[in-house]
Amino acid sequence: MGEIVNVEKVGMKYQSLNGEINAIEDISFSVEKGEYVSIVGPSGCGKSTLLSIISGLLKATMGRVVIGGEEVLKNSDKVGYMLQKDHLFDWRTIYQNVVLGLEVRKILNDDNRRYAIELLKTYGLYEFKDKYPSQLSGGMRQRAALIRTLAVKPEILLLDEAFSALDYQTRLAVTEDIYSIIKNENKTAIMVTHDISESISMSDRVIVLSRRPAVVSSIHSIRFDCPKRTPLKCREDPNFREYFNTIWKELDVHV
Amino acid sequence: MSDTGLNLSPERIAYLKKVKLQKTATWLVRLLILVLIFALWELAARLKLIDAFITSQPSRMIKTLTNLYNAGDLFVHIGVTCLETIVGFIIGTLMGIFIAVLLWWSEFASRVLEPYLVVLNSLPKVALGPIFIIWIGAGPSAIIVMALAISLIVTILEMLNAFIRTDEEKIKLVETFGASRFQVFLKVVLPSNIPAMINALKVNVGLSWVGVITGEFLVSKAGLGYLIVYGGQVFQLDLVMTSVIILAIAAALMYQGVVLIEKKLVGNQAAQKHS
Numbered sequence: 001m002g003e004i005v006n007v008e009k010v011g012m013k014y015q016s017l018n019g020e021i022n023a024i025e026d027i028s029f030s031v032e033k034g035e036y037v038s039i040v041g042p043s044g045c046g047k048s049t050l051l052s053i054i055s056g057l058l059k060a061t062m063g064r065v066v067i068g069g070e071e072v073l074k075n076s077d078k079v080g081y082m083l084q085k086d087h088l089f090d091w092r093t094i095y096q097n098v099v100l101g102l103e104v105r106k107i108l109n110d111d112n113r114r115y116a117i118e119l120l121k122t123y124g125l126y127e128f129k130d131k132y133p134s135q136l137s138g139g140m141r142q143r144a145a146l147i148r149t150l151a152v153k154p155e156i157l158l159l160d161e162a163f164s165a166l167d168y169q170t171r172l173a174v175t176e177d178i179y180s181i182i183k184n185e186n187k188t189a190i191m192v193t194h195d196i197s198e199s200i201s202m203s204d205r206v207i208v209l210s211r212r213p214a215v216v217s218s219i220h221s222i223r224f225d226c227p228k229r230t231p232l233k234c235r236e237d238p239n240f241r242e243y244f245n246t247i248w249k250e251l252d253v254h255v
Numbered sequence: 256m257s258d259t260g261l262n263l264s265p266e267r268i269a270y271l272k273k274v275k276l277q278k279t280a281t282w283l284v285r286l287l288i289l290v291l292i293f294a295l296w297e298l299a300a301r302l303k304l305i306d307a308f309i310t311s312q313p314s315r316m317i318k319t320l321t322n323l324y325n326a327g328d329l330f331v332h333i334g335v336t337c338l339e340t341i342v343g344f345i346i347g348t349l350m351g352i353f354i355a356v357l358l359w360w361s362e363f364a365s366r367v368l369e370p371y372l373v374v375l376n377s378l379p380k381v382a383l384g385p386i387f388i389i390w391i392g393a394g395p396s397a398i399i400v401m402a403l404a405i406s407l408i409v410t411i412l413e414m415l416n417a418f419i420r421t422d423e424e425k426i427k428l429v430e431t432f433g434a435s436r437f438q439v440f441l442k443v444v445l446p447s448n449i450p451a452m453i454n455a456l457k458v459n460v461g462l463s464w465v466g467v468i469t470g471e472f473l474v475s476k477a478g479l480g481y482l483i484v485y486g487g488q489v490f491q492l493d494l495v496m497t498s499v500i501i502l503a504i505a506a507a508l509m510y511q512g513v514v515l516i517e518k519k520l521v522g523n524q525a526a527q528k529h530s
């Protein structure tokens with residue numbers, strides 16, 4: 001499988017009246033098609049900035065991002081973004097929320113509508129399609145948010161602390177849920193999290209960033225030999241602790 | 256939470272009964288206060304405890320009302336004032352929201368215009384009355400412009416503030432789908448600010464009345480404001496009092512109209528949510 005995302009020597013300096021903030025500096029890595037990569041790092045080190053640059057929402061002041069052979073110059077259609085909260089609009093029904101991206105991209109045709117309905121059916125939200133977000137549980141809302149992202153058929157998913165607004169119990173269940181959906185749909189994922197366990201349990205690789213200005217301080221390949229991998233199974237694996245300790249120490253050094 | 260279920264517990268029934276009783280009691284006492292005020296007023300005037308020449312009295316007000324009605328003037332005056340208010344209210348609200356949208360759109364424009372808006376907002380608009388009369392002529396148009404002068408700037412400032420405070424993350428969400436500025440407005444900023452808009456409507460109803468009555472004080476030949484000023488000039492307190500009370504009723508009705516619109520806009524959503 002080839003590389004789908006290349007981050008090449010990306011740096012970002014924010015300008016404001018109070019001065020300049022050197023958020024990230026010279027970050028390079030690549031992600032393979034179908035891979036699940038996590039990014040961990042101290043708070044405020046520039047993780048969200050990095051994701052915004054990869055998606056094309058934000059223009060890097062140095063370096064470039066290449067997705068599928070094309071340099072990202074504006075908001076990329078190949079990328080789907082999951083934010084920290086589900087941000088389902090409470091004036092729209094679940095179905096109307098799910099087709100929001102299609103509406104904005106002006107591709108709300110019968111095919112795509114059918115695909116959205118299909119996703120709702122596959123992931124158990126079809127009966128709720130005419131309900132409003134306030135009638136759904138936190139986990140279901142997160143799933144609806146993921147379907148909203150998947151409906152525009154992105155190749156790469158970016159998740160920015162997408163589970164951190166949930167309580168611990170729900171969070172475990174939702175990561176399990178979302179992980180299986182992402183694998184099922186064969187998507188490439190780049191996830192930012194501050195939860196080391198979460199990053200190990202879900203990803204193929206964990207990228208550890210340093211304190212601001214962020215650089216890549218190390219990359220850890222995560223391998224478990226359980227046949228049907230799920231985040232919960234990984235948490236029980238004997239190697240889990242070892243990975244945890246390594247990454248924790250790595251982070252600790254820089255905090 | 257719905258009480259449409261048939262098997263309510265006795266506690267629930269007792270509670271609902273209490274709520275209903277309280278509601279009835281509230282309305283009864285409200286009505287009683289009103290009746291009492293007018294009864295005492297009438298009584299005091301008849302017993303010559305107060306001078307009906309300067310305080311008027313309910314029976315004389317009713318007589319004034321019938322006189323106005325018989326002369327065919329009553330609904331002309333009410334109509335003129337209500338029309339001016341409604342036109343001022345609608346133009347003020349629409350124009351205010353429209354200008355707020357433009358200012359939200361162009362950060363540069365809003366930054367440039369900010370001090371002007373602040374000065375205009377703090378200026379007592381009555382001071383502009385004579386200017387409007389000279390420019391537009393002493394007629395209903397000048398009165399409507401007066402109403403606009405009073406409500407427009409407030410609407411602009413209030414709506415602009417609401418637009419600017421829209422949740423940044425929600426905006427980021429539609430931007431991840433590649434939304435243009437126009438789409439951001441249409442899909443996020445506008446729908447999430449419906450409550451703010453309804454609030455602006457409510458404030459505007461009141462301000463439009465202020466504007467129209469002020470305008471009528473200055474120029475008019477008809478309308479409730481005219482009746483009040485005229486009654487004052489010829490020392491006919493009956494006319495003044497009657498007009499004030501009609502005004503109170505008309506203003507209350509129009510406010511209720513806005514509340515009805517609110518229920519239509521917001522209530523529908525809430526009703527669907529709980530279906």
Ligand SMILES: Nc1ncnc2c1ncn2[C@@H]1O[C@H](COP(=O)(O)OP(=O)(O)OP(=O)(O)O)[C@@H](O)[C@H]1O
Nearest residue numbers: 014015016021023042043044045046047048049050
């Ligand atoms: N629009 C902006 N203008 C100026 N500075 C910014 C802007 N956005 C972020 N920053 C600064 O850049 C740095 C990195 O921010 P970023 O949000 O990317 O970090 P993060 O790792 O996602 O943080 P967190 O762990 O809190 O989510 C922070 O110090 C922040 O204050």
Ligand SMILES: [Mg+2]
Nearest residue numbers: 047048049160
């Ligand atoms: Mg962040």
